[in-house]
Amino acid sequence: MTDKAIADYAVIGDTCTTALIARDGSLDWLCWPRHDGPAVFLALLDSERGGACRLVLDGLTEITRRYLPGTNILETTFVTASGRAVLTDFMPLHRHESVPEEGPDGQAQAQVVRRLACRSGRVSGRWQLRPSFDYARAPTEATTEGETCIRFRGGGDTIRAVCAVPLVLRDDEAEGAFALGAGERADLVIAHGEKHGVDGEGLPGAVDASLADTRAYWEEWSGRCTYEGPYRETVLRSALTLKLLTHGPSGGIVAAATAGLPEAVPGNRNYDYRYVWMRDASFTVTAFVNLGYQREAAEFLRFLREADTSRGRDLHLMYALDGAVPGEEFLDHLCGWRGIGPVGIGNAAADQEQYDIYGEFLVALHGYLEAVEYDPPVKVNDHLPEALGHLTDHILRARHAADHGLWEMRTEKRQSVHTKAMLWVGLDRAVQIARADPKHRLASPDTIARWERAAAEIRAEYHARGWNAARGAYTMAYESDDLDAAVLRTVLFGAFDPHDSRVAKTLERVGEELGAGDLIYRYRMDDGLEGDEATFTACSFWRVGCLALAGRNDEATALFERLLARGNDLGLFAEEIDAETGEQRGNVPQGFTHMAVINHAVRLAAADRETPTEEPDCRAEADAVPA
Template sequence: MPDRPIADYAVIGDTCTTALIARDGSLDWLCWPRHDSPAVFLALLDSERGGACRLVLEDLRETTRRYLPGTNILETTFVTATGRAVLTDFMPLHPLETVPEEGPDGRAQGQVMRRLACVSGRIAGHWNVSPSFDYARAATEASAESETCVRFRGGGDAIRTACTRPLTLREGIAKAEFALTAGARADLVIAHGEDGAAGEGAPDAVDASLAATRAYWQEWSGRCTYDGPYRETVLRSALTLKLLTHGPSGGIVAAATAGLPEAVPGNRNYDYRYVWMRDASFTVTAFVNLGYDREAAEFLRFLREADASRGRNLHLMYALGGEVPPEECLDHLRGWRGVTPVRIGNAAADQEQYDIYGEFLVALHGYLEAVEYDPPVKVNDHLPEALGHLTDHILRARHAPDHGLWEMRTEKRQSLHTKAMLWVGLDRAVQIARSDPKHRLADAETIARWEQAAAEIRAEYHARGWNPSRGAYTMAYGADDLDAAVLRAVLFDAFDPDDPRVAQTLERVGAELGAGDLLYRYRIDDGLVGDEATFTACAFWRVGCLALAGRSGEATALFERLLARGNDLDLFAEEIDAETGEQRGNVPQGFTHMAVINHAVRLAADESGTRTDEPDCRAEPEVVPA
């Protein structure tokens, strides 16, 4: 089958892992039991070798889809020549009777449930289930356990598939044919593990699980405190971020996928199923902005447990458990649209990027403000030690070169964004220490030392980061390259948006890195093959910079045009091809959805940019020819 556009995919999940489902109902990506586990379905990256759970309907004419309101339950409506059917896809996540102070707030069942119901006329077709274990590197063994249940094994892993229709097994593919009239259903349940409870009690079990999962998501959505003009889009981004969380550890992965290309053609294909320290600042801010203090605390719990040194040995990137695996190319996979290599693991884990200390302190400051400096004991007890270690890192790294925000695999430089984030870190450390009601985090002498160092760092990057010949602040000291990361530094107050030099820089960035409303991160030789697409989060950062500069009307108009760049479900990948408008890179991308949330909140808070009219968030599903 031809590779589907990245925008064709919707995401479901259970806060342990996620599954990607195409517009035609094909489940093409699923890693089990957690986000960074080996994939058992990966037709997303190779439709022949990868394996999928496909729905095939006879004479399909139209498709529409939506999420059930306030949930991550996907509902796809199919119109055929003879009837109409609704497919409901979800991963069961049941509410807990009592939510603990820390840890998962729901009970994941380790299942995917797929309900196809005929609502009018007659529909016919079949389910096809063909997993491929360990990224299609392990042989698959299939065996029928009953007329309606098949077990698949491979690579030390297993799944069970059960259906309310008979399953036949041929050449490793389980097939269930159906011919449904109005009111009839064909339920399919896939469960992970040797003991996966697939199909037991179906369809009643599906009814009960659907009701419980819907209750979980609607209760969670009901706690969102944002009530501005972009509520539906903001809530969808929040629900997407929640899907990218890992309940057992508290971590949040950067994206659900690996290997989707940022350039076509090119070799910019990376694995984003890990936890980036850099995402901490925007992740915590996004959740706090919406009233989800517990999610912010859970992310900080992950960092606390992943780094037992209390900030002494902070890493750029973490796996959800154990070490980030070495980068590896899956040369047997064809790649999306033939773009290779498909990479798993991530070599950037070994890079030196000193902005992460500022990122952590921004996250910590935002969380402490949200809980009015009364955090749980486990956070509170280690605050003095963590604050001391993080600020010590900044003071040691202030003159050192690093690899910078964009993780380019080139030599280290004196990165402007890094220097700005070091100032941000010290600034937030001072704010934390001065706001501490018990005055135990730092003494007056220490705070004064941080303030002095912060002033020196800020003066340095303002002086050495400015390039008179370019008329702009550039990517690194002495460099001529422009860098969209300067917008991010403005958002963190590292630059004054009213400064004429900053305004001139933003104009230069827009002129040289812009592609209409979109922005490239940079336009230099980074040693990789192919021209990458525009970086979607950068375009949203420009919204924030316009708002800060008092240009609220322009900011709001740009924000709404950017929202229209999402797919029909308001989901965003990492990048957008400026020529075609197609999504590029891993999906859904947390960094982009954080930007959607934070800038919707920013616009709502800006009195001159307040709007009362509702933007077009595409609440109605898009009709697409089959």
């Protein structure tokens, strides 16, 4: 097992996949060739069986790290008893000379580059490299190709390692020892595929050129961020993290970079988040639009267009980047992070019914169309009338149906208040889209009026049946006593009035019964799973938004800043936080958390611009684009 904290990990990537690198410089997680591909390094989940690329330095005394400003290039500084070395880690992503209207905006090289340079004194140590193909289920065959190159094969896959120092092969592990003086380097490039990689002789120049190209790509992308508020560096880090969770070839957006990291310690809540959740991706689209990144939103619409074989007639809760989401499978040969298993891949929740996704998607679509002033690319524009009709038809058919709800509990379906509220939100945004369309082609006046009548009926129902007078709160489901932090989220979309006394009471009850200081649990009820999960970080940020919408800006800002301090030293968040220890829990980096950081920074900026006499437009705040 590994005893490294989840917060010890940084992430790099190339918009095809990501790699996790620990504070000590060990590359402990990498799936190739894409986010949901089989892991070839997975010491994150089992340090004995799972492969890694480790850096071992003699006499190590101090470690600091940072991202190069405006990039996803990681720089770790190691101080030893005799010198100082800097490790620069990145996955090469080079700019296209001309970015196409659709498709990847950069050219990924399917490499991890590790540039190790001695900056002062002398440093000595060694690289240790051992991949473990197909989640450590396939045997590894390793062969040398000259002094500085080794090729690893296993499970039908290939990795080629090229180093600036000789590599010695011992069984299936390569080791490269070095002793460096100031100005000397021991670079290492790990490439995926049979025909990839550079040779040892040309390594230094190739690494420098690739670093310059990759830095230029990220700096140009960051330079297009429109947010200029007081949390710009925090917002930009979250935006860069979300960009890493995109998949350039398909346009999809995965929920997190990892699988199998536990939400409960101990427990069996160890899920695979390397898939495209409609809800998470839609919310990410909103975050991108809020920062001026309309192309990423359009690319997700492309993903749906190409993934949807029913021509917009249905939305799925979850998608794989290609093909169907695999069923759940447990890797019993892996012990799990800190010995907490079972490690699961695939996701059984793909078969659940969660109708709130129609509202989630319409929120994102509305925000995107407003941002592009209702002049989207032709392929998006051509599908709008049909898509809007199908989405609203689904809402009207689902309005009385029970579902599994936002939290994917594997229990019986219920009449979820969050779902009903999001159905209202979906119809509300559909009306706004149809009325704002300059060509007036998306819906007839009679159709718009029918949507408005249905929305009013849905809203009246969940206000009446969702309120539990005995509990003094809106609860998780009709005729339920269970509190649910998801109700806070519906306030952010205008499904509830933030100034309403019942909403204020609900916020108070959630804080009392689901709160742990600044942190919030999703719910506190038996969900059929083992162990008690940690607090859900996004829920804590939703409370920030509710406070801001209620006009309690000072409280909201103070809470927001305290929550930001709970990220790791690089500003990264996992899904959850253990209330007792403050440790990160769950898969990392978690898109749902980082989009909450972005959207609430934008929300606080909007709240600060409001005058005391103005009523905030709570309906539009969730997907408003800042001026």
